[in-house]
Amino acid sequence: MYKFTSFLKIASIVLVFLIVSCQKSNINEPTYQANQFTNDIVTNWVDISLDLVRTTPGYSPPVASRSFGLLGITMYESVVQGMSGYKSLSGQVTNLPTMPKIDQNKLYHWSICANAAAYEILTKLFPTANNDMKKIMQLTYENNLSKYKTGLDPLVIDQSIVLGKSVANTVYNWSTTDNIGNEGYLKNFPASYVTPVGESFWVPTSAQLIPLQPYWGQARSFIPNIVNQITIPKNPTFSTDINSLFFEKAHDVYTTVNEKNPTYMKIAFYWADDAGTTFTPPGHVVSITSQIIKEQKLDLGRAAEAIARVGMCVGDAFICCWKTKYDNNLLRPVSYIQKYIDPTWKTQLNTPPFPSYTSGHASCSGAGFDMLTYLFGENYTFVDNSHKLKFDQGDKNFEPRTFSSFKSAAEEAALSRLYGGIHYDFDNIAGLESGRAIAKKNFETIITKQ
Numbered sequence: 001m002y003k004f005t006s007f008l009k010i011a012s013i014v015l016v017f018l019i020v021s022c023q024k025s026n027i028n029e030p031t032y033q034a035n036q037f038t039n040d041i042v043t044n045w046v047d048i049s050l051d052l053v054r055t056t057p058g059y060s061p062p063v064a065s066r067s068f069g070l071l072g073i074t075m076y077e078s079v080v081q082g083m084s085g086y087k088s089l090s091g092q093v094t095n096l097p098t099m100p101k102i103d104q105n106k107l108y109h110w111s112i113c114a115n116a117a118a119y120e121i122l123t124k125l126f127p128t129a130n131n132d133m134k135k136i137m138q139l140t141y142e143n144n145l146s147k148y149k150t151g152l153d154p155l156v157i158d159q160s161i162v163l164g165k166s167v168a169n170t171v172y173n174w175s176t177t178d179n180i181g182n183e184g185y186l187k188n189f190p191a192s193y194v195t196p197v198g199e200s201f202w203v204p205t206s207a208q209l210i211p212l213q214p215y216w217g218q219a220r221s222f223i224p225n226i227v228n229q230i231t232i233p234k235n236p237t238f239s240t241d242i243n244s245l246f247f248e249k250a251h252d253v254y255t256t257v258n259e260k261n262p263t264y265m266k267i268a269f270y271w272a273d274d275a276g277t278t279f280t281p282p283g284h285v286v287s288i289t290s291q292i293i294k295e296q297k298l299d300l301g302r303a304a305e306a307i308a309r310v311g312m313c314v315g316d317a318f319i320c321c322w323k324t325k326y327d328n329n330l331l332r333p334v335s336y337i338q339k340y341i342d343p344t345w346k347t348q349l350n351t352p353p354f355p356s357y358t359s360g361h362a363s364c365s366g367a368g369f370d371m372l373t374y375l376f377g378e379n380y381t382f383v384d385n386s387h388k389l390k391f392d393q394g395d396k397n398f399e400p401r402t403f404s405s406f407k408s409a410a411e412e413a414a415l416s417r418l419y420g421g422i423h424y425d426f427d428n429i430a431g432l433e434s435g436r437a438i439a440k441k442n443f444e445t446i447i448t449k450q
Helices: 002-028 040-056 061-082 109-124 131-150 152-175 245-258 263-271 280-296 301-330 333-340 360-378 388-389 408-419 426-444
Strands: 383-384 400-405
Touching: 040 061, 040 109, 040 131, 040 280, 040 301, 061 109, 061 152, 061 280, 061 301, 061 360, 109 131, 109 152, 109 301, 245 333, 245 408, 245 426, 263 408, 263 426, 280 301, 280 360, 280 388, 280 408, 301 360, 360 400, 360 408, 360 426, 388 426, 400 408, 408 426
Parallel strands: none
Antiparallel strands: 383 400
């Protein structure tokens, strides 16, 4: 009997010790982890950002691409401290400062953090959004908060919101130190730019005489010094000789458009992604990313990581592409063809107002889709519902398209510019190659897992 009583006393002491230890552990370590939450906060705000790009004046493809990168970084940084085994992008992305730290003695609800962060950064990145979009953002923020705050300690709610907003403001304040990129929506066509003159050089193809964002190649990249880390050759030697490679490539554009091949025309319009009426080319890649996140049912943390990765890739792709465009300053196919082949020739798509080499579509598709390949695999078959979801105009060209891989989607997006008559084939090939090099650099040098 004595031995049994002693055993009970010892067991009681051990039990009390375990209870106290567990309570202490719960006090010092957050209970919630980002992988406990679904991706809905991320995809909600990404989808809203696509509408903001479409409806807010001035969000040309370069400007839009930067916004997607900043949104992705903000959402990732707002939850990374709740992601076991992951690390901040601070110290990796160019001059990105240290982010606000969590208090280890406090509890954070990571979906509420991400919701506050996304709302805060988008209101600052899109200050000229129309009133309808501002109302949608406000309502989305409130609805998301209402969904998750039920039954929570008000202190947990408040500190989660404070953390999310603090991260967003840190990212935004950092973004304002990029003199070229900051408020890019206000300076798409700077009057200070003097267009070079020469036989091979770009000339206006519309009433817009100043080309789009001529200084964008000097904007701050997400990967440090990315423009000097990838090699993009000068465009093929300009020539008007009918036996030259340049003439041959220009003539290929001419004959391709003149064929009026229904399949080619469908592809050209599908990937047109015109600024001001759609989410732009980088937005198309981001839209597909959002669809894959939902399809894969990624948790909150992995969803934020995917958007940050793809956003940084398309952002850097436009910086590298635009530097190449204005270093080479090559005239568009329509200018060459009308002068040297057929003065009556018309393109399938409207030629945008900036130099030809390399293709922005191809660059951002190569970068964004290659990053998706790194994240989800080489043979990932998917259906792109982007236009059906956002811009259903009853046009057969906007029906969903199925792709056997992200690489095949990138290649079709690049070819679409040849089919539309607005890029030479070499614009697209070099654009794809440079975009893929950017994705590789991002995946290898920007480390998210510790």
